[in-house]
Amino acid sequence: MDVRGLREEYRWIISARCDQRCTKNQYSHFMTDAARQKAQMDPGSVVAPDLQGAIGVFDSGVGGLSVLRAIRQALPHETLVYVADSGHAPYGDKSSTHIVSRTLEVGRWLMERGVRAITLACNTATVVAVRELREFAPVPVVAIEPAIKPAVSLSQRGGVGVLATQQTVQSEGVAHLIERFGQGAQILLQPCPGWVEQVEKGELETPRTLELLREHTQPLIDAGADVWVLGCTHFPFLLPALRRLAGPAVQFIDPAQAVARELTRRLSLLETPATAGQGVEWFYTTGEVGAAQQVMSQLWERPVEVLSL
Numbered sequence: 611m612d613v614r615g616l617r618e619e620y621r622w623i624i625s626a627r628c629d630q631r632c633t634k635n636q637y638s639h640f641m642t643d644a645a646r647q648k649a650q651m652d653p654g655s656v657v658a659p660d661l662q663g664a665i666g667v668f669d670s671g672v673g674g675l676s677v678l679r680a681i682r683q684a685l686p687h688e689t690l691v692y693v694a695d696s697g698h699a700p701y702g703d704k705s706s707t708h709i710v711s712r713t714l715e716v717g718r719w720l721m722e723r724g725v726r727a728i729t730l731a732c733n734t735a736t737v738v739a740v741r742e743l744r745e746f747a748p749v750p751v752v753a754i755e756p757a758i759k760p761a762v763s764l765s766q767r768g769g770v771g772v773l774a775t776q777q778t779v780q781s782e783g784v785a786h787l788i789e790r791f792g793q794g795a796q797i798l799l800q801p802c803p804g805w806v807e808q809v810e811k812g813e814l815e816t817p818r819t820l821e822l823l824r825e826h827t828q829p830l831i832d833a834g835a836d837v838w839v840l841g842c843t844h845f846p847f848l849l850p851a852l853r854r855l856a857g858p859a860v861q862f863i864d865p866a867q868a869v870a871r872e873l874t875r876r877l878s879l880l881e882t883p884a885t886a887g888q889g890v891e892w893f894y895t896t897g898e899v900g901a902a903q904q905v906m907s908q909l910w911e912r913p914v915e916v917l918s919l
């Protein structure tokens with residue numbers, strides 16, 4: 611099926627189902643094994659998460675946790691639900707149809723749970739699929755994209771490097787950003803194959819990771835780019851290693867905080883009240899739960915329980 615076919619299919623599915631809530635029973639297959647066992651021993655003990663009114667945040671994998679971190683700082687009381695589509699990652703070397711399909715599918719799942727807003731914490735999904743998601747979502751969609759505009763104003767030498775996935779660097783979305791904001795600057799688009807996979811494994815400083823970082827940052831160093839844009843939400847987790855490679859003269863831009871500010875602004879315009887919250891986060895993955903639990907706990911810097919989606 612192509613992108614047009616997907617749009618037709620989702621137009622129907624989402625309009626028919628987005629404002630329905632799942633019943634408690636429907637949640638059972640989203641539980642971890644431990645949670646399910648607990649529920650069997652004492653059926654009253656596990657209450658399926660009520661995500662009505664929560665903020666949905668999703669990425670192709672675990673990278674969007676760098677955005678979730680900024681959202682949590684900006685909105686300490688909201689209930690946040692994070693979906694890592696790790697079972698279908700990386701997006702960066704997949705077709706547009708795959709990315710649109712996955713973005714709509716995860717978006718639909720979040721909408722069926724009654725989220726108040728969705729944050730697309732994936733540059734690749736934004737540049738390929740945000741238009742389709744916005745077309746169907748009855749809630750605000752705030753999306754991250756490579757921060758080319760602030761990078762151009764920050765650069766002293768007019769040299770900006772954009773580190774991103776293959777799909778992002780070749781996208782029309784990025785071409786459009788350069789056309790609008792890149793005047794007068796030399797913008798080097800650098801695809802970084804393999805980086806997402808290393809972060810998905812939690813390998814932030816292993817020899818293989820450092821080798822990949824060295825290989826793909828050398829062109830930016832050779833070109834003398836003095837501002838490097840982190841154009842993929844996985845890459846902030848590689849920042850300590852990247853800073854060492856780049857040296858002190860290079861400045862990095864991660865738009866996560868700007869996304870959190872925009873989300874806060876969009877929520878303030880809604881009539882639906884903020885969740886009277888205790889700042890709970892729910893973590894889901896479409897990948898393998900055990901592996902996700904380990905790497906997400908590492909990146910979130912405290913143990914988290916991950917549910918299967």
Ligand code: DGL
Nearest residue numbers: 670700701702733734843
């Ligand atoms: N975190 C995603 C991004 O910002 C990675 C995409 C991928 O899975 O390749 O682009």
